[in-house]
Amino acid sequence: MFQVKHGLVLAALLGTTAPAFAQTRTLVMNTDASDPAPKAAFEQLIADFEAEYPDIKVEVNVFDHEGYKTAIRNFLTADAPDLANWYAGNRMRPFVEANQFMDVSDVWAENGLEESLHSAASSMTIDGKQWGVPYTYYQWGIYYNRDAYAQAGVDPESIETWDDFIAACEKIDAAGIDCLTTGSKALWPIAGIFDYVNLRTNGYDFHMQLTSGEVPWTDDRVKAAFANWEKVLPYTTDNHAAIDWQDAVANLVQGKAANYVMGNFAVAAFKDGGMTDENLGFMPFPTIDDSIARAEDAPTDTIHIPAGAKNPEDAKLFLAFLARADVQTKMNETLGQLPINADSTVVDDPYLQQGFEMLSSAEGGIAQFFDRDASPEMAKAGMEGFQEFMVRPERLDQILDRLERQRQRLAGK
């Protein structure tokens, strides 16, 4: 009873105070920035925006990172905010097609974003229109433990091709260390391995055709990619299916494993575990076929205006602000990631500098990530197939048949 009364009093209070706010302009923003670094970056971003536009007040609703992915469906239709963050590429397609995101091509045109945000422009464009503004991205690649390499007597700098890598793995394995670690309980970490093996074996264009469902999964080129992946399976951590990506971080930190295919966000976790710039190394995924232009995975995070926004004018001001070079520089300093705006500066951090170098010289193209490039249903089925392949490589044909059936079903819709 007490609680009920309490709630009523609170409701009454809110009811009476709400009109006072109505005088100023309000922007409601829903975000999944619940982890420490993103949270700090968003708080700073909003404080700076409010300082520049004193008559606009931004109200932020922070959602749990994982919960946000399901919550967005509900709030877009039921109670749309003015701004919501999400991801680029095919991951935003369902919302664009369901008319849940607002076309913001005018923001792009007025602020010359086609120029300044050029690297992410294609992943923000559907039907020739832009549907949001990207503010950060980060590279994927191989993070490694120098101490583990030293113990096995291998020089990580000497690895350039996939054959080099496998040869190194043999030595590392002989030293009693897992060459490659990962945690596939949540599935997505292994999608990074598939992306790279396929990008290196078949190139960017093929990878994009495969993820968008234009090429059959039973294609021989897909099998070739899996054959390359199979070479590293004997040196991959056992029981990866039972552990999360953070548990695999522990393997690398403790020197039980030498390499980890991961996104740059994991650097914070490696360093929390006690690694330093001295013993944590980064290298691009090795070359498999040198006739293929190098392409990389670099997922982009974005902010959108829901179609049901109550204050789209001010939301567009916010997007224009977010796209600015100085804003992206400052925000990505806190995030520890890369800004999209070409005029921004990259924070002085060895991994980010290396990543920026690697991405800006990737002639092949920039992929978003398997679960953003493929449709959600295909992504789920695919990642489950990758996991099964890693545990039971002999079932590859069965797995590919199943994925192909799924692809045909999705194509038939």
Next chain:
Amino acid sequence: MSLTPDTFGTPAPRKRRRNQLTPWLFLAPGILMFAVYVVIPIFQSFWISFHSWDGIGEASWVGLSNYSELWWDDAFYTSLKNNIIWLVLYMLAVPLGLLIALFLNQTVRGIRIYKSLFFFPFVISQVVVGLMFSWFYAPDFGLFYTLIEAVTGNGVAILADERFVTYGIIAAGLWPQIAYCMILYLTGLNAVAPDQIEAARLDGAKGWRMLWHVVIPQLRPATFIAVVVTVIGALRSFDLVSIMTAGGPFGSSRVLSYYMYEQALSEYGYRMGYGAAIAVVLFAIMMIFISGFIWKMWRDERGV
């Protein structure tokens, strides 16, 4: 109806109408809630299962195609098979609960503390149970893993192995379920008539014969409830699967309720129609048991 006994003579028409109305008035809030939150959603699920719908766009009528897709869906059969394993193995909770109840049904100093300790797993949340068992099974540092490693020289990561994963989760589920059955039997044992025990003892019954012929027949109501809650518990197993494996590795520990959630509501899902079709199948399976139970209760009530 016994509310209008004829012994008081023929009541006035108005009074009779009121008497007929009163029970419905009392039932109305319950019926309303039940209709809004249970019955109507069941029919809505039926309706959605004939559509293709992502939850935000337009739903389009697809007839029975969700069901025909289910028919060819390997993942559906994996889930169905796991549900059956759950049903069979979960039943172990009933005899094991009885065993512990018999053991605890004695008067020694501090027995209440022991009873509450045995009941403890039912009090804590399923999520906590799932987490504890995940650590128990965890490769490299889990107690179970290290134990197996010490005995056989080779550790088994239960939750990463498609052969064992479902059994591992069921073991976690049995822990609280046994406690639940135990409490049901403990209350049942309080109601066992001491004079019958006395009489049986005079006739020379003891041990198994006493249990089988005198005690267990008197525990029938408790057994009935224990079976009902265990069947329902097995069919709606969701929390443990979600916490411990999220259906993995590669979908081998899915059960129908989790598969439904995955298809309809999870990060990569949003096939509301397909999820609803799975829900309808699960509902049909549950209906077999539920109607059995209701039929038995109905028969018992009339028999008395």
